[in-house]
């Protein structure tokens with residue numbers, strides 16, 4: 130089979146502009162972008178007339194095959210990445226999450242093994258769940274030898290994977306030294322734990338207790354604390370799944386002061402609200418249990434505004450699927466419901482429909498927040514997140530007129546629920562290309578088990594150069610540097 134493919138007649142959209150152009154792909158990479166390109170002999174031709182050609186989506190926050198809260202997610206690295214490809218996402222950044230006291234390198238090797246079946250390209254953030262000298266050393270090995278350039282810190286999940294402040298400080302400092310981005314799941318785990326006990330003592334045992342034990346102030350406190358620590362240490366910081374106005378404002382304030390803080394928003398938090406937790410059917414309400422929880426509707430507009438204004442940068446899903454039977458572990462105690470929801474397949478369509486079709490986003494802004502910004506922040510750019518010669522031929526031919534109704538009945542994910550159930554969206558991929566190969570065409574998913582590659586991401590992305598200069602200028606003012 131020829132490794133040459135021409136996408137003809139579309140409008141190429143990058144984060145900076147839209148332009149009418151054909152795209153020639155050879156050997157898994159983009160060879161040319163221009164008007165009226167000739168199709169080489171034997172090339173496959175994809176007709177993109179009336180459609181957009183976008184960089185493949187990058188979901189910077191997924192959990193495939195995650196062992197969590199006593200069970201393991203339904204989607205593994207094959208089914209999860211296949212679902213991603215069906216929705217136009219061609220790269221995922223997943224998480225290695227060591228058990229406390231587990232050597233980082235052990236966990237990393239385990240996750241690398243699990244991910245060998247991935248159908249799309251992938252990379253890993255590594256979570257810092259405990260601290261000693263071996264963690265310090267392994268962070269160095271991961272960055273220098275394994276291409277890991279981001280470390281995750283869970284400020285929630287007390288008595289499990291929660292980081293205390295000492296670990297945050299030590300790990301942020303080490304990340305700075307290594308040129309790696311610290312990221313945080315910002316929820317105050319002590320407060321969550323206390324509020325969970327209080328809810329249960331008051332007899333609130335059902336899923337409605339989940340958002341009550343994790344109010345916006347609990348998220349905002351942690352976001353502000355992490356941002357303040359990062360400021361003192363002069364390290365950039367990326368806040369995952371910003372779900373409420375208070376956290377978005379904390380990021381905006383820090384950015385207005387000149388701090389390099391970056392924020393991620395989940396597709397679910399933009400369109401699903403907290404009324405789901407008050408549904409009388411336990412299975413329905415529990416299927417929405419994820420952290421931070423879905424919020425009152427007013428927060429959604431704050432998140433959209435953050436994306437528009439540029440103080441929130443990426444969109445993700447936190448794809449983490451548990452089925453009804455697994456969720457039933459918390460039938461009599463909401464704090465035992467495994468946290469997680471899906472969405473890797475629906476993210477692009479939901480964002481296009483609720484973002485571009487409503488005028489909240491331009492197509493170029495859509496590209497920025499669905500691929501280009503994540504590629505830049507995690508140092509995959511311009512290999513990913515850009516339609517240009519030399520980039521990987523990970524592309525989506527996006528039909529802005531295609532309409533479909535999102536449903537568990539038609540999804541490719543192995544989860545048994547769809548948080549976007551019944552939502553009719555306009556705008557969907559007609560074709561997805563991964564490494565120059567058509568992996569999804571007009572509803573036909575051709576994902577190949579094991580075809581995905583592990584992506585090494587070099588340290589010292591551009592934000593580190595800027596911070597280095599700033600530190601050199603201001604060094605004497607801080608005793609901590």
Ligand SMILES: NC(=O)NCCC(=O)O
Nearest residue numbers: 419420421447449468469
């Ligand atoms: N988000 C969630 O509810 N589950 C996955 C683990 C995490 O990211 O907190």
Ligand SMILES: [Zn+2]
Nearest residue numbers: 190191192447
């Ligand atoms: Zn997560």
